[in-house]
Amino acid sequence: MPASYAYLGPEGTFTEVALRTLPEVATRELIPYVSVQSALDAVRAGEAEAAFVPIENSVEGGITATLDELVAGTPLMIYREVLLSITFALLVRPGTRLSEVKTVTAHPAAQPQVRNWLKKHLPDVVWESAASNADGARLVQEGRYDAAFAGEFAAARYGLEALETGIHDAENAQTRFVLVGRPARPAAPTGADKTSIVVWQRDDHPGGLRDLLGEFATRGVNLMLLQSRPTGAGIGNYCFCIDAEGHIADRRVAETLTGLKRVCLQVRFLGSYPRADAGPAEVRKPLPGTSDEEFASAADWVTRCQDGRF
């Protein structure tokens, strides 16, 4: 059996398209799962080497099913991320004209992205939600609906044709996917990395979140995502899913995590991995005083002061 990657199925969704951008999938068996939870559980159980799931959407924000799975249960780690631009095609059975489309379907998450297009081009159409965009395409193939919003790539798989492509209400709509595995040593820094963590604060006090953000600011670490998630302990009890610029091997990131670990009730490390949105040349330089070299020379200075040599 080859090493396998689990992913959020079914086949023919944006998730599969994003997954297939990873070079190593050529040597992996790709196995669709019906939910984020079942895909991640396959990794936890050792049935899959890794799982590929959506985690953040530029229109809707953090994908709570994935965040909640990473926050709780047996720890997992993120090793890769993929950004995919999301535009929809209107798929119909071959020969169908736009004026003949009376019913459309898609996953509910597609709706905010196609709402304006529908209002303009098909104001009287009836919307029915599908379990996934691929499933919607299948239902059109079966004649249940006249048209489906899905990725253009789904047309060939379901014997449909695209009446219209490039449909999106928000410019630059993107979904971020992550490849999640069991904990192991993170890949070495590339110079354009991010670090994901979850933190639970020790107590609820005025300025608590500001103090938490101070841990990052003091070390010159920029935040990329701050998403609060209920802890399940009642209204007002939240933990924070945080993505920060840099790699845990960077001294500014390591000291930030050390500070958070000291002052927070709990911190979960979710991984340091290459950024999909920027290469090393595009990443901002560390703020003055926050490079590895400056950390090292400042620590040397304090050691000399401790010895009275200065």
Added chain:
Amino acid sequence: MPASYAYLGPEGTFTEVALRTLPEVATRELIPYVSVQSALDAVRAGEAEAAFVPIENSVEGGITATLDELVAGTPLMIYREVLLSITFALLVRPGTRLSEVKTVTAHPAAQPQVRNWLKKHLPDVVWESAASNADGARLVQEGRYDAAFAGEFAAARYGLEALETGIHDAENAQTRFVLVGRPARPAAPTGADKTSIVVWQRDDHPGGLRDLLGEFATRGVNLMLLQSRPTGAGIGNYCFCIDAEGHIADRRVAETLTGLKRVCLQVRFLGSYPRADAGPAEVRKPLPGTSDEEFASAADWVTRCQDGRF
């Protein structure tokens, strides 16, 4: 020649009284100097082992002559501090009655402390400043003035008697003195220590001082003194003399100094030494997450995350 301590003279001032509270003075030659600068220069030149000078007054604040000497020139280090309660006696030649006192003298720094007493008891008296309180007592001995404000201990030395003792406008008026030497390894932590530094910020920007204070707050280090001093580079250019709770051997203090060294233009370490105001039992415990043990275990956790072992 025995090891010698320089001190701010002349003999018979509060400085000498404070100096004589240090146990080791029994085996030291004590040499008065005419100014803080000359006493500290004697240390820099190797003519004295250490110098004992006032540095902070609970009524007037930081003593700028001392701060400015520590801020500039060849680096020196503080090894000890002494707190002395300052109350004045009104010294007269034996037999003088209060109604006969028409002129009084003392060092100008004594004036704010005796002003209310004078207004009440000697409203019409003429004040003449002296170079020091001890010098004022000597001038009374010589008949130049009728009375001098000085420490009660000065009476015997100048053949005077105290018409009144315990004179002070502010309750708990205290002066803090420091023993300053050439840089060497600080004494080991006692559990009730303070650390003195001078910092010059990298640039002038909104929130600059708050960022600087964030370096302390993030590591749970409490400030005991923050005194701005002009850098000499023009109006608005200041450095900061800072006393903080804790010892440079404490991890929270060491990390704070490392952070300041990284982000500030310059940091001067002035020493870690026992607090005169509190013993170990009276010192507040480190804030949650800021003890040496918590720093160590948090650093261990980050190392495990870097290795993927958690």
